[in-house]
Amino acid sequence: MDFELTDDQLELQRTVRDVLDREAPASLARDIAEGSGSADELWATLTSLDWPALCLPESVGGLGRGWVELAVLLEEMGRHVAPGPFAATAAQFAPTVRHAGTPDQQERFLAPVAAAGATGTLAVDEGAGTWDLDQIGASATRDGDSLVLSGIKCFVVDGATAEEIAVVVRIDGGLRVVVVPGEAVVARELDPIDATTRHATIDLEDVRVDSDRLLVGSDSDDAVVRAVQEATVGTAASTLGACQRILELNLDHARERRQFGVPIGSFQAVKHKMADMYCLIERARVLVYFAALVFDSDDDRRVIATSMAKAGAGECQQRCVRDGLQLFGGIGYTWEHELHLFLRRAKIGELHFGSSSSHRRRITRCAMSAL
Amino acid sequence: MRLDYDDETETFRAQFVTWLEANLPDPALTVDRPTSSADIPAWARQFQRRMFDDGWLSPAFPPELGGRNASLFEQMVYLEELGRRHVTRSFNPQGLGIVSATIVSFGSDDQIRDWAVPIMRAEKTAALGMSEPDAGSDLAALATRAVLDGDQFVVNGQKVWTSGAHDADVLLVFVRTNPDVPKHKGISALIVETDTPGLERRPFPDLGGPDHTDFNEVFFDDVLVPSTNLVGELNDGWRICNGALAHERAMLWVMWSQSLDNMLDDVLEALRNTPHADDDVVLDGLGRSIMDSHAIRLLGYRQLAKQQRGLLPAEQSILKLMGSEAQRDLASLALETLGAAALDQTIDTTVRFPYETDRGAVSWSDRYLFTFAGTISGGTSEIQRNIVAERVLDLPRG
Numbered sequence: 144m145d146f147e148l149t150d151d152q153l154e155l156q157r158t159v160r161d162v163l164d165r166e167a168p169a170s171l172a173r174d175i176a177e178g179s180g181s182a183d184e185l186w187a188t189l190t191s192l193d194w195p196a197l198c199l200p201e202s203v204g205g206l207g208r209g210w211v212e213l214a215v216l217l218e219e220m221g222r223h224v225a226p227g228p229f230a231a232t233a234a235q236f237a238p239t240v241r242h243a244g245t246p247d248q249q250e251r252f253l254a255p256v257a258a259a260g261a262t263g264t265l266a267v268d269e270g271a272g273t274w275d276l277d278q279i280g281a282s283a284t285r286d287g288d289s290l291v292l293s294g295i296k297c298f299v300v301d302g303a304t305a306e307e308i309a310v311v312v313r314i315d316g317g318l319r320v321v322v323v324p325g326e327a328v329v330a331r332e333l334d335p336i337d338a339t340t341r342h343a344t345i346d347l348e349d350v351r352v353d354s355d356r357l358l359v360g361s362d363s364d365d366a367v368v369r370a371v372q373e374a375t376v377g378t379a380a381s382t383l384g385a386c387q388r389i390l391e392l393n394l395d396h397a398r399e400r401r402q403f404g405v406p407i408g409s410f411q412a413v414k415h416k417m418a419d420m421y422c423l424i425e426r427a428r429v430l431v432y433f434a435a436l437v438f439d440s441d442d443d444r445r446v447i448a449t450s451m452a453k454a455g456a457g458e459c460q461q462r463c464v465r466d467g468l469q470l471f472g473g474i475g476y477t478w479e480h481e482l483h484l485f486l487r488r489a490k491i492g493e494l495h496f497g498s499s500s501s502h503r504r505r506i507t508r509c510a511m512s513a514l
Numbered sequence: 515m516r517l518d519y520d521d522e523t524e525t526f527r528a529q530f531v532t533w534l535e536a537n538l539p540d541p542a543l544t545v546d547r548p549t550s551s552a553d554i555p556a557w558a559r560q561f562q563r564r565m566f567d568d569g570w571l572s573p574a575f576p577p578e579l580g581g582r583n584a585s586l587f588e589q590m591v592y593l594e595e596l597g598r599r600h601v602t603r604s605f606n607p608q609g610l611g612i613v614s615a616t617i618v619s620f621g622s623d624d625q626i627r628d629w630a631v632p633i634m635r636a637e638k639t640a641a642l643g644m645s646e647p648d649a650g651s652d653l654a655a656l657a658t659r660a661v662l663d664g665d666q667f668v669v670n671g672q673k674v675w676t677s678g679a680h681d682a683d684v685l686l687v688f689v690r691t692n693p694d695v696p697k698h699k700g701i702s703a704l705i706v707e708t709d710t711p712g713l714e715r716r717p718f719p720d721l722g723g724p725d726h727t728d729f730n731e732v733f734f735d736d737v738l739v740p741s742t743n744l745v746g747e748l749n750d751g752w753r754i755c756n757g758a759l760a761h762e763r764a765m766l767w768v769m770w771s772q773s774l775d776n777m778l779d780d781v782l783e784a785l786r787n788t789p790h791a792d793d794d795v796v797l798d799g800l801g802r803s804i805m806d807s808h809a810i811r812l813l814g815y816r817q818l819a820k821q822q823r824g825l826l827p828a829e830q831s832i833l834k835l836m837g838s839e840a841q842r843d844l845a846s847l848a849l850e851t852l853g854a855a856a857l858d859q860t861i862d863t864t865v866r867f868p869y870e871t872d873r874g875a876v877s878w879s880d881r882y883l884f885t886f887a888g889t890i891s892g893g894t895s896e897i898q899r900n901i902v903a904e905r906v907l908d909l910p911r912g
Contacts, residue, residue: 144516144519144523144819145516146517146815146816146818147816147820211515398908398910405910409911410912411900411912414899414903414909415900418898418902419899421832422836425813426805429812429813429816430809430812432812433812435515440517451804451808451809458805500794500801502801503801503802504797504801505801506800506804506805507782507796510782510800510804511785
């Protein structure tokens with residue numbers, strides 16, 4: 144038992160922080176939010192630093208680090224509202240191909256990610272906004288050497304820009320994954336609350352792909368379940384990072400801003416809110432890293448660990464957004480202040496891959512069935 | 515990071531489990547129940563003594579003090595195994611966890627021989643005199659006065675909330691020995707035997723009912739205490755007081771985690787027999803409590819990992835706050851879930867465990883009320899939030 148980052152992992156965290164402090168300042172997120180910036184340069188830099196390869200298996204040219212390291216990266220990306228395809232590629236596309244693909248298919252779709260920063264994403268939800276796998280209606284049918292798809296996918300992160308989209312469909316009586324080239328689908332970009340993340344609705348109707356794009360490494364729904372679990376925890380890690388920054392901004396503000404002749408951080412009404420934010424952040428953090436460890440150790444608590452991580456991040460987000468904005472007063476309610484960039488990133492994480500309450504209900508059902 | 519334990523720790527766990535299974539008292543004896551937190555039934559005294567003599571009472575201590583020099587992780591698996599079996603180490607928890615531990619840390623060899631060891635071997639019981647009518651959250655404002663006169667202190671004043679004092683043989687009392695310096699610098703710690711003339715104990719019931727008596731007022735009227743009963747240096751009491759509470763807090767999260775788990779088991783079991791098992795609001799609320807229970811244990815694990823690396827962990831300051839409030843919230847949810855039936859005080863809600871304390875009533879409404887012992891005692895939740903804000907988050911003192 145060692146529930147703390149190792150020296151190597153702490154070193155990685157420091158490195159990641161340094162890189163993002165330099166390469167992804169809040170001004171980059173602001174430029175993108177104002178329509179003048181681009182995430183391309185950041186992605187090129189991160190690719191040159193081997194970030195896309197870091198947590199991929201050595202068999203596809205990756206560096207073989209695990210989910211804990213991935214959580215470290217995702218948390219820091221959230222803490223910097225870093226834009227770009229890292230999160231969807233590393234925490235959605237890659238786990239999906241790893242769980243669902245044969246070794247050859249993993250090589251085919253992940254080696255370009257490891258070697259050159261090819262991008263990908265995962266398409267699950269079809270409009271209900273619940274990421275409930277039972278509700279999936281999109282399908283694939285065989286037609287000679289091709290597969291013909293049908294249906295739509297919603298809230299797909301980087302859905303209009305990713306090079307490859309892992310699409311969850313029904314075929315052969317189960318849930319499987321077809322890797323569809325981004326250029327093969329019609330995508331309509333949404334206008335999300337956090338402009339540094341991109342989301343799209345994609346239309347699969349009559350999209351035709353080669354049948355070898357059906358991932359056949361697993362013959363059960365379980366691969367899809369596992370992929371969605373990991374994507375869910377990835378979203379939680381990024382949310383956690385945004386909350387951490389909201390607290391840090393608030394602490395600086397409470398120490399510096401003076402009213403009635405004293406720093407506002409000396410008032411108990413302010414202190415107690417911050418103490419609560421801190422507790423909820425630490426609660427979310429241990430739940431996120433527990434899930435990462437469960438993924439890394441092939442532990443059988445994946446269902447409950449995933450839902451606890453997601454609901455934990457969601458609950459901490461609700462408090463950090465509410466009190467984080469409130470405690471800043473008027474200055475936090477301006478476009479000029481950077482606070483809203485982080486509030487928006489935190490909010491996105493609340494509803495993607497299932498709401499906090501839907502995950503809490505799943506936790507209880509899971510615990511009751513274990514009694 | 516890893517989730518499993520190393521072989522050495524697992525070997526330790528197996529040794530303890532073997533010992534425990536061979537030495538647990540005959541359940542038939544356990545019908546004799548304790549009446550306060552300093553009342554140890556004969557069978558439990560005997561068991562505590564056996565634990566001490568075999569080095570399983572305080573594993574972190576050396577063998578002559580009832581331990582085996584156990585590592586942090588060994589201490590944790592030890593507490594986990596006790597908790598899993600619902601075995602209480604001592605029915606005088608403040609005696610073992612705070613009073614004897616403080617004497618071992620700060621006291622003289624004679625004091626360890628005369629008081630710490632007898633308390634650990636359950637030959638004596640002890641209570642802790644800290645709070646006073648005008649010194650609760652502001653503990654350092656305590657006013658009970660001790661004046662050194664030759665080779666003895668003359669003690670005058672009053673303590674309150676002194677749990678178990680009416681059944682205790684000795685008190686560890688924090689007193690003011692110098693009123694002319696800043697309040698933290700004039701406090702000392704004294705061991706006072708409860709049969710000393712001039713010392714009067716008045717037990718009073720808590721909100722559990724007129725017979726639910728553990729609290730005491732303790733009055734000191736020219737009580738003479740030998741100067742050899744001073745623990746540590748004169749006027750060094752505040753440091754000792756913080757050390758005493760640190761003993762209590764270091765591993766206390768295991769208790770929070772365990773008692774939250776126990777309550778969760780009871781609620782989930784009760785829920786099965788109600789029409790609410792599929793109620794989304796109930797499932798939602800319980801999900802939060804299940805997360806609390808996991809998070810508290812994981813924060814405890816992380817605290818241990820940091821201690822192991824020689825760091826000063828911040829987790830300690832939030833575990834009591836989170837643990838006590840999580841328990842209160844769960845009990846409140848249990849009432850809401852079970853409806854008006856939960857208000858019936860005659861309904862027994864817990865499975866009884868023979869080796870565990872179970873003083874007091876156990877209806878759901880009582881369990882709810884008792885959770886406030888957690889959010890009030892040992893530093894209220896409000897004080898805990900101040901501590902987190904000032905010491906962890908480095909906000910200015912107000």
